[in-house]
Structures are given as C-alpha cells and as structure tokens.
Amino acid sequence: MIIRTLSDVFRILQRRLETPMEKMTxxxxxxxxxxATKRQVxxxxxxxxxx
Numbered sequence: 356m357i358i359r360t361l362s363d364v365f366r367i368l369q370r371r372l373e374t375p376m377e378k379m380t381x382x383x384x385x386x387x388x389x390x391a392t393k394r395q396v397x398x399x400x401x402x403x404x405x406x
Contacts, residue, residue, distance in 0.1 A: 373381070
C-alpha cells in the first residue's frame with residue numbers, strides 16, 4: 356500500500372489545476388463539437404427528407 360504525504364497530495368492537486376487559457380480552449384472545443392453534432396443531425400434529417 357502506498358502512503359501519500361501531504362506534500363504529495365498538494366503536488367497532485369497543483370498538476371490538475373486548469374489555467375484560464377486551458378479552460379477557454381476546452382469550452383471552445385466542447386462548443387464546436389456540440390455545434391458539429393447538431394449540424395450533422397440537421398443535414399442527415401434534410402437528406403432523409405429529400406429522398
């Protein structure tokens with residue numbers, strides 16, 4: 356069993372913190388992916404209706 360010291364825990368927490376730039380980038384990617392999914396659904400629906 357691994358026993359972690361308090362300094363180990365703080366180092367782990369510090370590595371996982373997200374910078375504002377990383378947060379903005381992640382949100383932008385999520386939004387882009389969300390919009391792409393909506394667009395694909397719309398296009399598929401229109402193609403199906405056209406046939």
